[in-house]
Amino acid sequence: MLTATTSLLRASGDLPTASIHGCGLTFLHQMAESLGRAIDARDPNTALHSEHVAELSLLIARNLGLDDHECNLIHIAGHLHDIGKIGVTDAVLKKEGPLSTEEQLEMRCHPVIGAQIVAPVGLCATTGGIADIIRCHHERYDGGGYPAGLRGAAIPIGARIVAVADTYSAIIQNRPYRPGTTPELAMAEIERCSGLQFDPDVVETFRNTFCHGRVHVALSYAGIPASFPMPDVDVARKMAWPS
Ligand SMILES: [Fe+2]
Numbered sequence: 487m488l489t490a491t492t493s494l495l496r497a498s499g500d501l502p503t504a505s506i507h508g509c510g511l512t513f514l515h516q517m518a519e520s521l522g523r524a525i526d527a528r529d530p531n532t533a534l535h536s537e538h539v540a541e542l543s544l545l546i547a548r549n550l551g552l553d554d555h556e557c558n559l560i561h562i563a564g565h566l567h568d569i570g571k572i573g574v575t576d577a578v579l580k581k582e583g584p585l586s587t588e589e590q591l592e593m594r595c596h597p598v599i600g601a602q603i604v605a606p607v608g609l610c611a612t613t614g615g616i617a618d619i620i621r622c623h624h625e626r627y628d629g630g631g632y633p634a635g636l637r638g639a640a641i642p643i644g645a646r647i648v649a650v651a652d653t654y655s656a657i658i659q660n661r662p663y664r665p666g667t668t669p670e671l672a673m674a675e676i677e678r679c680s681g682l683q684f685d686p687d688v689v690e691t692f693r694n695t696f697c698h699g700r701v702h703v704a705l706s707y708a709g710i711p712a713s714f715p716m717p718d719v720d721v722a723r724k725m726a727w728p729s
């Protein structure tokens with residue numbers, strides 16, 4: 487599918503620059519959504535996780551005041567953040583108990599594998615863009631993450647955003663080894679890790695959107711009905727992707 491994406495982007499070379507950009511990004515988004523569902527389908531326990539991360543990342547990016555293009559790239563990176571798990575064996579990916587040291591090392595390869603998978607797509611390869619976000623989504627703000635141990639602003643802002651969205655979605659979803667928590671407990675855990683695992687500015691923005699009910703609205707876009715009445719808010723997701 488990546489070959490088809492690249493071919494179509496190349497085939498659009500005769501169009502004016504603005505059209506190339508728009509068409510390419512729209513197509514890339516559709517492919518990213520499709521590939522995100524593919525990786526989620528490998529593990530039924532993580533259904534819709536990639537869609538969650540895409541929607542929440544877009545919500546945070548918009549509320550941080552990033553420009554439309556950056557928001558688009560971060561949204562697409564959210565769909566694709568775990569695409570590298572295609573390169574992780576089922577024995578490790580679907581293991582229900584704790585991972586051994588060797589298994590952890592294999593699992594920790596998925597950000598780099600994912601970045602390598604998307605790198606041939608020109609729109610993914612910009613500095614701080616989709617490939618970099620995928621590579622850095624398990625870096626920690628305090629420098630204790632992987633694969634490179636980057637710290638603070640050295641981590642692309644998109645990756646700092648996806649890290650929060652990824653963790654929130656993972657905490658609220660059921661897993662074979664534990665039930666999902668309530669949104670409030672998940673939010674409390676994100677705040678507990680502010681300045682350690684997560685960028686404090688990103689956490690503060692996420693907290694503000696959470697308090698206004700927008701996190702629940704964003705998740706409803708990902709196919710999860712809100713568990714309580716939908717708040718009457720100006721939905722942060724202003725962008726309508728052309729079909
Ligand atoms: Fe999307």
Ligand SMILES: [Fe+2]
Nearest residue numbers: 567568623624
């Ligand atoms: Fe991941």
